[in-house]
Amino acid sequence: MYSIGDIANIMGINTSAIRFYDRNGLLPFVQRDKAGRRKFKPEDLNFIEVIDCLKKSGVPVKDIAQFISLCMQGDQTLQERYDYLDDEEEKLSRKIEKMQTQLEFLQYKKWYYKTAIKEGTEDIHFLPNSRMIDPQTRNEFEEKRKATADIHELTDL
Amino acid sequence: MYSIGDIANIMGINTSAIRFYDRNGLLPFVQRDKAGRRKFKPEDLNFIEVIDCLKKSGVPVKDIAQFISLCMQGDQTLQERYDYLDDEEEKLSRKIEKMQTQLEFLQYKKWYYKTAIKEGTEDIHFLPNSRMIDPQTRNEFEEKRKATADIHELTDL
DNA sequence: ATACGACTTAAACTAATGTTTAAGTCAAGA
DNA sequence: TCTTGACTTAAACATTAGTTTAAGTCGTAT
Numbered sequence: 151m152y153s154i155g156d157i158a159n160i161m162g163i164n165t166s167a168i169r170f171y172d173r174n175g176l177l178p179f180v181q182r183d184k185a186g187r188r189k190f191k192p193e194d195l196n197f198i199e200v201i202d203c204l205k206k207s208g209v210p211v212k213d214i215a216q217f218i219s220l221c222m223q224g225d226q227t228l229q230e231r232y233d234y235l236d237d238e239e240e241k242l243s244r245k246i247e248k249m250q251t252q253l254e255f256l257q258y259k260k261w262y263y264k265t266a267i268k269e270g271t272e273d274i275h276f277l278p279n280s281r282m283i284d285p286q287t288r289n290e291f292e293e294k295r296k297a298t299a300d301i302h303e304l305t306d307l
Numbered sequence: 308m309y310s311i312g313d314i315a316n317i318m319g320i321n322t323s324a325i326r327f328y329d330r331n332g333l334l335p336f337v338q339r340d341k342a343g344r345r346k347f348k349p350e351d352l353n354f355i356e357v358i359d360c361l362k363k364s365g366v367p368v369k370d371i372a373q374f375i376s377l378c379m380q381g382d383q384t385l386q387e388r389y390d391y392l393d394d395e396e397e398k399l400s401r402k403i404e405k406m407q408t409q410l411e412f413l414q415y416k417k418w419y420y421k422t423a424i425k426e427g428t429e430d431i432h433f434l435p436n437s438r439m440i441d442p443q444t445r446n447e448f449e450e451k452r453k454a455t456a457d458i459h460e461l462t463d464l
Numbered sequence: 465a466t467a468c469g470a471c472t473t474a475a476a477c478t479a480a481t482g483t484t485t486a487a488g489t490c491a492a493g494a
Numbered sequence: 495t496c497t498t499g500a501c502t503t504a505a506a507c508a509t510t511a512g513t514t515t516a517a518g519t520c521g522t523a524t
Contacts, residue, residue, distance in 0.1 A: 153470075187519095239462075246407060248363060250403060272385065342491080344489095
């Protein structure tokens with residue numbers, strides 16, 4: 151059996167966060183000893199693992215509570231649980247894709263500044279007599295990206 | 308010149324969010340017409356693009372404001388701006404990697420429920436006389452993952 | 465026996481990120 | 495001219511996700 155402190159260590163969070171999760175329906179399975187202290191069973195680690203994953207995936211506590219509630223209702227909710235996870239998988243996939251797009255933009259901007267530093271001024275990227283970036287600049291970088299095996303060769307100083 | 312409403316449309320957010328960003332130092336470059344209305348110059352879209360990217364990357368408003376502040380100081384901060392973006396690129400990379408790990412766990416759990424549904428009970432994954440998941444179960448899935456070209460063949464119903 | 469550390473609660477507090485409300489200004493079209 | 499829609503502000507409100515505080519209860523090691 152694990153104490154709240156043990157679980158906090160396992161999850162790498164504060165005990166107060168665990169109590170917050172409990173208050174919000176994430177831990178209906180937790181038992182108490184006769185002094186009222188929370189006691190987590192070894193099998194509860196299955197729940198902890200899922201909660202930890204969903205938290206790290208950015209799922210709101212309220213939504214996770216719904217999934218846990220399904221789990222407490224036994225085998226009759228297996229399909230609903232599958233559907234829930236299917237949905238979250240889809241959302242997380244899209245999220246990762248969007249993050250990847252932002253990462254690529256950051257890499258472009260690193261190259262933008264790397265080349266500006268080399269010339270001592272950002273002006274090299276602007277259209278004549280303006281501070282608008284030449285629309286060709288991004289294309290130029292993306293061509294170089296395609297031609298370069300390791301992106302950091304292009305972006306790192 | 309763009310109005311606050313134009314920019315809100317471009318970013319896909321509410322005008323009140325733009326005003327919030329302005330209050331918090333993200334838009335020091337914005338000008339006003341004689342009625343006091345915000346007027347964004349075409350070149351300001353460069354800033355908007357960066358702000359949008361950093362926001363989508365999960366960077367706090369306060370941190371973005373620091374970067375924008377560097378931008379306002381001219382070419383003397385080119386190196387600092389590069390360093391800032393280098394740092395954010397690194398953070399975002401790690402974030403994406405962690406998300407990927409969570410995605411893989413969700414896929415495992417989908418397979419876990421898919422197989423449970425087939426048998427009509429979650430019990431098939433438990434050790435005898437317990438509700439602890441057989442430690443071999445995850446390994447079994449990961450072997451199948453390696454042997455399968457498209458993960459959804461394995462996880463989808 | 466008692467002190468310490470880990471636990472309990474309810475309630476107040478914090479921080480981040482906006483949204484909503486109320487009251488007012490202004491330009492343009494009917 | 496008058497109305498409408500888009501803008502302005504400050505301030506209040508909302509939500510999420512906790513943390514902190516205050517007061518109290520245990521079990522154990524000295």
